[in-house]
Amino acid sequence: MFIGRERELASLKEFYDKDGIGMTVIYGRRRIGKSTLIAEFIKDKKTIFYTATKVGKNRNLELFSKQVLDLFMPGVEDVSFNTIEAVFDFIDKNMGNDKLILVIDELPYWAEKDDALLSVLQKYIDTVWKNKNLKIILCGSALSFMEKKVLSEKSPLFGRRDSQIKLEVFDYLDAAKFVPNYSNEDKAICYGITGGVAKYLSMIDSRKSIDENIVRLFFKKDGYLYDETRNMLMQEFSDITIVNNIVEQIASGNNTLNTIAAKIGEKEPTVLYSLDKLISVGLVEKKKCITEEKNKKKTQYVLKDYMFKFWYEFIPKATSVIEIGQGEIYYQKAVKPILHSFMGTVFEDMCRYYTLKNGIIGEYGCFITSVGTWWGVENIKDKQGNMRTQSVDIDVVALSEVDKKALVGECKFKNEKIDKSIYETLVSRGKLLPAKYKVSKYILFSLAGYTDWFESLSDEEVVLLTLDSIYK
Structure with a gap:
C-alpha cells in the first residue's frame, strides 16, 4: 500500500x-x-x-x-x-x-x-x-x-x-498512517525509532506490538536495523572510523565542533570536513538558536535521523548480548524503562512541527513564520541568596516576524503530569527572548496531562495540549 x-x-x-x-x-x-x-x-x-x-x-x-x-x-x-x-x-x-x-x-x-x-x-x-x-x-x-x-x-x-x-522524511502524522491501529503513544514511538524514514516505517508490522517490532528490527542479529547504521555509513564513506566516532559523540550530546574534535582527538578542520559530508547525506544538521541564527558560536550539530540516534544510544552497549541471542531481555530490562527519555527530543520535534503547521494558519492570533529552539543563560539565586548563571533552553520558540510576536513552549514525554512549576519556569524563560518579540502564548505539551492546579488557571495566553491533541 x-x-x-x-x-x-x-x-x-x-x-x-x-x-x-x-x-x-x-x-x-x-x-x-x-x-x-x-x-x-x-x-x-x-x-x-x-x-x-x-x-x-x-x-x-x-x-x-x-x-x-x-x-x-x-x-x-x-x-x-x-x-x-x-x-x-x-x-x-x-x-x-x-x-x-x-x-x-x-x-x-x-x-x-x-x-x-x-x-x-x-x-x-x-x-x-x-x-x-x-x-x-x-x-x-x-x-x-x-x-x-x-x-x-x-x-x-x-x-x-x-x-x-x-524528498524528506515523513512527518509524524504521515508516519502514523503506517500503523493506524496503534495508540498515539505507540505511533509517536514508531516515528521516533524510524525517524519518519519510509524504508524503516515499511518494516514495522502493525499486527505486532511496538515492543515486538523494536526487538525484531534492532535487537536480533538478523534484524534489518541491527546493522543499518554501519551499512549506511559504508555506502557513503570510504573510511567510516572517524565518521562513526563523530556520530557517536553527537548522539551522546556533544554538539559543538570543538567539543567533538577534542573528544575524538582530531583537528577541527578534519572533523568539519566529515560533518559537512554527514550533513550532505542527510544524517546530521546544523541547529541554530532561532533568535541568533547568524551567531556562529550558537551552532550545534545534531542527528537529523532519529533511527541513528536510537541505534547509537542503545545498540553498541547491547551488541554482545544481541550476538548471543538475548537481545529481547536486554530491551525489556535496559531500554524499555528509559524509552520515554529517548523520546524527549523526538516529541519536541513533533511539537515544533505542530506549532508551525497551526501557526501558519493563524491558530495563535499571529502569522508564525519560523519555529525552532532557543538556548542561552539566565541569572538565578541559589539557596544562599547569591546570584549565579545557568544554561537554559526553551523547547519550542515560534516567531512571527510580521507581528513581532513569539510563542514559547515546553514539551514533556513523561508519565508524569505537568505541574505549576513547569508553567512558571516557561513564563520566566520567555522573558529571556529579545525584547522586540512580545510573547503572546505559552504552550505546554504533555503526554500524561496536567495537575489539578491548571483547572483554576484562567490565563488566555496559556495553551494546554496533549499527545492526543497533536494527532487530531
Whole structure:
C-alpha cells in the first residue's frame, strides 16, 4: 500500500500533463522512498526506468540499453550500442508521438564515472528531443552531487528542469498512517525509532506490538536495523572510523565542533570536513538558536535521523548480548524503562512541527513564520541568596516576524503530569527572548496531562495540549 506523498504526486502529475519535452529532478537521502514514489507515479504509463549502479560507464550504458530495448523491441538480444548518443537516437526514432517517461534513478553512480553524460543529455533536450513528448526524471541519493552537478548554475542541465522535488522524511502524522491501529503513544514511538524514514516505517508490522517490532528490527542479529547504521555509513564513506566516532559523540550530546574534535582527538578542520559530508547525506544538521541564527558560536550539530540516534544510544552497549541471542531481555530490562527519555527530543520535534503547521494558519492570533529552539543563560539565586548563571533552553520558540510576536513552549514525554512549576519556569524563560518579540502564548505539551492546579488557571495566553491533541 502506497502511503502519503500527495503533494509530490500532484507535482509529478502537473509535470506529466504538460505536453512537450520536460525534466524534473527528485533527490533525497537514502531509504527515503524516492524510487517508491516514482514507481507509484509511473503506473500505467509508458516508461523506461533505469537504476544506475556502481559498475562504471560502459556497464551502465550496456544495462541502460537493455532497458530501452526491452520497451521498444522486447525479446531482442543481439542489438548493442557503443555510445549513449546511439541509445538516445534509438529512443528518438522509436518513441513516435507517444508520451514517454525516461527515468534514470541513482544518476550519480553513472554520471560520476561518465563526465559527458549530463552534457549529452542537455544537448538532446535542446535539439533532438525538443519537439518530443518526453518526460525525463533524474533521481539520486547523493545530495551534494544532485545539488552541485545537476541543479546548480554550473550544471549543463541548468535551466532545463521544469520542477524539482527534494524528498524528506515523513512527518509524524504521515508516519502514523503506517500503523493506524496503534495508540498515539505507540505511533509517536514508531516515528521516533524510524525517524519518519519510509524504508524503516515499511518494516514495522502493525499486527505486532511496538515492543515486538523494536526487538525484531534492532535487537536480533538478523534484524534489518541491527546493522543499518554501519551499512549506511559504508555506502557513503570510504573510511567510516572517524565518521562513526563523530556520530557517536553527537548522539551522546556533544554538539559543538570543538567539543567533538577534542573528544575524538582530531583537528577541527578534519572533523568539519566529515560533518559537512554527514550533513550532505542527510544524517546530521546544523541547529541554530532561532533568535541568533547568524551567531556562529550558537551552532550545534545534531542527528537529523532519529533511527541513528536510537541505534547509537542503545545498540553498541547491547551488541554482545544481541550476538548471543538475548537481545529481547536486554530491551525489556535496559531500554524499555528509559524509552520515554529517548523520546524527549523526538516529541519536541513533533511539537515544533505542530506549532508551525497551526501557526501558519493563524491558530495563535499571529502569522508564525519560523519555529525552532532557543538556548542561552539566565541569572538565578541559589539557596544562599547569591546570584549565579545557568544554561537554559526553551523547547519550542515560534516567531512571527510580521507581528513581532513569539510563542514559547515546553514539551514533556513523561508519565508524569505537568505541574505549576513547569508553567512558571516557561513564563520566566520567555522573558529571556529579545525584547522586540512580545510573547503572546505559552504552550505546554504533555503526554500524561496536567495537575489539578491548571483547572483554576484562567490565563488566555496559556495553551494546554496533549499527545492526543497533536494527532487530531
